Amino acid sequence: MKFRELGLSKDLLTAVEKAGFTEATPIQSDTIPLILEGHDVLGQAQTGTGKTAAFSLPILDKIDLDDPNVQALVVSPTRELAIQTQREMNRFGRVEGAKVQAVYGGADIRQQIRNLKKHPQVVVGTPGRILDHINRRTLKLGNVKFLVLDEADDMLDMGFLDDIESIIKALPTERQTLLFSATMPDKIKRVGVQFMHQPKQVKIKAKELTTDLVDQFYVRSKEAEKFDLMTRFFDVQAPKVTIVFCRTKRRVDEVSRGLIACGYPAAGLHGDLTQKRRSQIMREFRDGKISILVATDVAARGIDVSGVTHVYNYDIPQDPESYVHRIGRTGRAGKHGVSLTFVEPNEKDYLREVEKLTKVRMLPLKPPSENEALSGQLSEVKNELGDLIQKTDMDKFSDTADELLEKYSAKELVSVLLSKMTRSQVKVRITPERPLPNKKRRFSHGRRYNGHGGGGRNNRNSNGGSRRYNGRNGGNRRNDRNHGRSDDRRNNSHRNSNGGGKSFTIKQRD
Ligand SMILES: Nc1ncnc2c1ncn2[C@@H]1O[C@H](COP(=O)(O)OP(=O)(O)OP(=O)(O)O)[C@@H](O)[C@H]1O
Numbered sequence: 001m002k003f004r005e006l007g008l009s010k011d012l013l014t015a016v017e018k019a020g021f022t023e024a025t026p027i028q029s030d031t032i033p034l035i036l037e038g039h040d041v042l043g044q045a046q047t048g049t050g051k052t053a054a055f056s057l058p059i060l061d062k063i064d065l066d067d068p069n070v071q072a073l074v075v076s077p078t079r080e081l082a083i084q085t086q087r088e089m090n091r092f093g094r095v096e097g098a099k100v101q102a103v104y105g106g107a108d109i110r111q112q113i114r115n116l117k118k119h120p121q122v123v124v125g126t127p128g129r130i131l132d133h134i135n136r137r138t139l140k141l142g143n144v145k146f147l148v149l150d151e152a153d154d155m156l157d158m159g160f161l162d163d164i165e166s167i168i169k170a171l172p173t174e175r176q177t178l179l180f181s182a183t184m185p186d187k188i189k190r191v192g193v194q195f196m197h198q199p200k201q202v203k204i205k206a207k208e209l210t211t212d213l214v215d216q217f218y219v220r221s222k223e224a225e226k227f228d229l230m231t232r233f234f235d236v237q238a239p240k241v242t243i244v245f246c247r248t249k250r251r252v253d254e255v256s257r258g259l260i261a262c263g264y265p266a267a268g269l270h271g272d273l274t275q276k277r278r279s280q281i282m283r284e285f286r287d288g289k290i291s292i293l294v295a296t297d298v299a300a301r302g303i304d305v306s307g308v309t310h311v312y313n314y315d316i317p318q319d320p321e322s323y324v325h326r327i328g329r330t331g332r333a334g335k336h337g338v339s340l341t342f343v344e345p346n347e348k349d350y351l352r353e354v355e356k357l358t359k360v361r362m363l364p365l366k367p368p369s370e371n372e373a374l375s376g377q378l379s380e381v382k383n384e385l386g387d388l389i390q391k392t393d394m395d396k397f398s399d400t401a402d403e404l405l406e407k408y409s410a411k412e413l414v415s416v417l418l419s420k421m422t423r424s425q426v427k428v429r430i431t432p433e434r435p436l437p438n439k440k441r442r443f444s445h446g447r448r449y450n451g452h453g454g455g456g457r458n459n460r461n462s463n464g465g466s467r468r469y470n471g472r473n474g475g476n477r478r479n480d481r482n483h484g485r486s487d488d489r490r491n492n493s494h495r496n497s498n499g500g501g502k503s504f505t506i507k508q509r510d
């Protein structure tokens with residue numbers, strides 16, 4: 001459907017045209033008119049199908065530019081997503097002169113306060129920092145007409161729900177509430193509709209939850225082999241722009257360092273880094289300076305980096321929804337992608353659970369041999385050599401080249417060159433992580449299992465019996481976000497007994 005059929009004003013249509021969008025995506029055609037008509041909307045559509053514009057365009061259309069108050073609040077689960085959404089909304093809003101301000105943790109609050117004083121009509125932020133501004137009275141939300149919970153199922157899950165409820169208390173009851181996500185478990189939807197008024201539900205019908213633009217594979221692998229096998233896949237698949245998801249921060253650090261030691265242009269991203277470093281890494285990844293981003297689930301939701309070709313799940317996610325979002329970083333906006341998930345022998349049930357949710361069977365993939373990996377590297381090197389020959393000033397090296405050719409055979413010299421140009425075989429040791437709890441045991445002996453577990457990752461399931469089933473882990477996320485706020489002693493004691501609590505967390509919040 002064309003954007004001009006959706007009832008948007010001329011300014012917004014110009015902005016859409018400037019963005020290079022020609023046709024509206026299904027979630028956009030279905031939700032934009034509803035939002036413009038004043039309805040609350042619960043929108044569900046696959047990853048990478050333009051949900052951001054689906055809520056941004058009608059909001060920007062309906063805000064009053066002469067009103068100095070904040071009129072729309074968009075809540076995002078991570079700082080990176082808040083920054084990205086601000087950028088996307090600015091792109092559309094600039095044409096009509098709307099101001100969009102982002103507020104998120106780890107960044108200078110005074111600067112944010114100064115920016116909030118400039119009367120933005122739209123504020124995008126992470127829950128912790130939004131609440132901080134509300135409490136400082138530097139963010140007044142009494143005139144908000146639109147509340148958006150992007151990645152709504154995550155925002156309404158246990159880890160965030162208290163914060164969201166507190167934010168909602170600061171909003172007028174008369175408002176439009178818009179919930180968007182690619183996944184929406186029924187249990188969470190029921191929580192969401194409580195904050196809505198006669199919501200219209202738009203669920204873009206798709207056979208599967210994941211987009212068919214992503215070819216999904218899995219590889220059976222033992223813990224100790226994963227690093228080596230992943231690099232072999234890199235050499236054979238030659239991924240251009242890649243995200244590697246790991247379960248813990250320690251993993252991210254070790255895997256990214258290992259990749260760098262082997263000569264891959266990688267960097268690690270997780271919540272223990274300073275915000276400055278996080279932003280720098282995201283910038284370098286977007287600019288192509290880093291081609292492998294190794295990350296925790298902090299990069300799993302919403303992040304839109306154009307042209308991600310591959311997603312590798314170094315560790316299978318514990319929570320099947322997380323899988324959908326992780327692999328959704330590729331195969332966006334009509335482009336094709338590949339995902340590959342490493343599955344340890346005791347993790348088969350997790351694989352099944354993912355497949356049950358996505359309704360897609362992942363195809364097993366045999367890991368390449370060392371020789372195949374080397375051939376992969378060599379074919380890259382051969383292409384590179386052609387380029388280098390074009391670029392090199394041959395005259396400069398001519399005499400030395402002749403000298404060497406007298407002393408050594410051409411074959412010897414080329415072999416040395418090839419050896420130098422292929423990646424060094426550095427032995428990388430990644431600290432083993434305790435395997436995920438066996439699902440069957442968890443169903444029948446869940447409590448006992450967790451009682452014995454003591455390990456950080458397993459603990460994530462110890463936050464209340466009923467949540468263990470789907471592997472979601474709200475309580476611990478809270479802990480992660482708050483760096484062990486002492487209101488959850490159970491978790492803290494586990495973290496301490498484990499001696500390495502920091503590395504067991506998956507999502508970093510404010
Ligand atoms: N109508 C359109 N035509 C072309 N490209 C579009 C259109 N709408 C959005 N896009 C582009 O598609 C990409 C994905 O959009 P967006 O990030 O909004 O997806 P999403 O549905 O929110 O995904 P996720 O579930 O991962 O958050 C972006 O780069 C965006 O600019």
Ligand SMILES: [Mg+2]
Nearest residue numbers: 051052150302
């Ligand atoms: Mg999105």
